[in-house]
């Protein structure tokens with residue numbers, strides 16, 4: 676029997692898009708200008724093309740103008756850097772997103788570091804990550820997926836200050852910034868990774884779990900404290916002959932087991948996933964708001 680309250684990421688993301696649409700209208704009325712996002716895609720990966728298409732469509736829905744540059748797989752690093760430099764200089768662009776992964780011959784770090792921190796809507800620039808880690812500093816942008824996790828917790832009324840949190844995973848794009856965000860909210864955070872002994876025991880003491888390890892259903896029922904809040908970032912395809920496509924998506928948490936003990940929990944799909952794009956749009960609007968206020 677499921678006891679937990681479901682954290683409906685799809686509905687929350689929908690609310691956020693409505694809020695952003697209204698904010699974009701206010702910006703237009705006040706400054707006569709519209710927020711703009713530039714998306715750079717290198718190569719022909721089908722999954723990347725789908726992500727880019729979805730991001731552009733989401734922009735249009737809230738009134739953000741999307742620009743795009745598609746470069747062939749064979750594009751040189753210099754060509755990609757030139758595209759980034761042009762968008763850095765373009766006052767109608769307030770966010771620049773380089774779709775990852777880049778082809779192997781291109782130095783991903785060098786390209787990401789070239790994005791102006793004022794337009795770093797993915798929040799991956801080391802200066803933005805550094806500010807996130809430091810007391811008394813505020814990053815211009817926070818990475819979208821962990822920002823979405825925190826937004827889900829806040830909008831579900833989960834108290835963070837003084838609570839124990841466990842983050843499973845320490846990647847640059849999810850686990851590490853999620854842990855920093857929780858710490859900024861005065862939670863006491865333990866970061867679990869592939870060499871951590873006793874991951875189960877650490878999680879079982881946590882009031883909040885953010886699971887981002889990329890291992891299907893690793894966080895089982897007895898990893899979850901009674902009354903905990905559970906945010907499942909994982910997206911894993913597992914074989915399922917009874918499903919139409921031959922597979923189904925599961926998270927990094929065993930949902931059925933965890934839901935018997937948690938106070939609230941995100942489903943997969945429909946939890947963190949929809950929040951990632953909503954936070955990208957949030958970052959674009961924030962970037963534009965700052966630029967307009969500064970007279971750019």
Ligand code: NDP
Nearest residue numbers: 820844845846849868869887888889908909910947948951
């Ligand atoms: P990475 O593979 O980059 O990182 C996984 C992390 O989990 C690593 O820090 C790794 O440890 C740790 N880990 C792996 N196995 C274990 C284990 N057995 N026990 C404890 N820790 C372990 O993944 P990402 O952070 O990019 O993504 C995590 C998950 O989130 C994936 O399922 C991905 O698909 C999903 N995702 C979802 C998004 C969304 O929008 N909802 C966006 C981005 C990702 P170590 O550092 O030691 O290797």
